[in-house]
Amino acid sequence: MTDTTTRRPPAVSEPAAGGENAGRKRWIRGGAVAAAVLLAGFAVPHLGLDSYYMGLVLSGVILALLSLSIGFLARRLGLISLGHTAFFGGSAYALGIAITHWGWSPMTAALFAFSAGTLLALLMGVLVVRASGMGFLMLTLALGQALYQFSTQAVARPYTGAYDGLQLQLGADDTFLGMTSPQLMDAGLFWPVAWVALVVSAVALWAAGRSRFGTVLEGIRENEERMRFSGYNTFAPRLAAFVLSGAVASLGGVLFALNAAYVSPEVLSFVKAGDSLIATIVGGMGTLLGPVVGALLYTYAQARFNVSGNLPLYTGGALVLVLLFLPGGVLGGLEALRRRLPFLPAGKKDRT
Secondary structure, three states: HHHHHHHOOOOOHHHHHHHHHHHHHHHHHHHHHHHHHHHHHHOHHOOOOOOOHHHHHHHHHHHHHHHHHHHHHHEEEOOOOOOOOHHHHHHHHHHHHHHOOOOOOOHHHHHHHHHHHHHHHHHHHHOOOOOOOHHHHHHHHHHHHHHHHHOOOOOOOHHHOOOHHEEEEOOOOOOOOOOOHHOOOOOOHHHHHHHHHHHHHHHHHHHHOOOOHHHHHHHHHHHHHHHOOOOOHHHHHHHHHHHHHHHHHHHHHHHHHHHHHHOOHHHHOHHHHHHHHHHHHOOOOOOOOOOHHHHHHHHHHHHHHHOOHHHHHHHHHHHHHHHHOOOHHHHHHHHHHHHOOOOHHHHHHHHO
């Protein structure tokens, strides 16, 4: 009896070691790819782009942070949010108020604004993460629009400027990471800050998705009732994912305000929420890179076709085409095409 119960199958430790080695290699490979992408991105200001196109690329990267946050929730929990502009715009306003009205240094104000946006995500998450589907979407939209309306009210006008917006007024000696206000508004000089923020955010979301936390989120997405029956507290992981995505959106808002030196209610509006969601859908929610590609494409298309005055028509038409013929977005369509290529080995066609 004793021998039978204490005997351990000899093959148990070998798969565990193999799994650990595979996991370690995956993390090392991911870190190497992230480092290579980070270094390659620093070359963008040296590609000969003029100030107009450099500004477009920078705007696309900042929008990508907001799209990344939305895509993370959609991919891991199947939740579509239209309220992440509350964190994006809320952190932008917090930065402007701290600098202009309270006289804080740009770095201190940036840390405060990022913390304020993340705290707002926590408070909103407590209210909305128990919902799902259309209920979640409408709750986030309602709370985001409530903040938009508040920013235009008379009680907030001394701080937000209402529809006139809030101009950031940095002191002559105030700098952020050694950059003065004119340098912060220069897309080429501000690019490394935005690029590092995007890559670090993407790596953080990738790491969260690859961890046990990400596995729990996927289990909740597939069958939350079964996860609860298995003993998991599904509220805490949903809230943590919401706060994490809100922190990424808040970081985007801080960078936007620093670069633009101006904040208006537009950053809290439904239009901004729609821009970020469309960019996420166009790029593809199924991959981490999809929202980034979608944000860059959307920013360029918006600038290219806005001169005609028919931008909503073109945007709607493009969205219909993507939903009908590329339901997985641009990157999802490219991946599907790659799998169908006849010269690829059969084993690689099923690999994601």
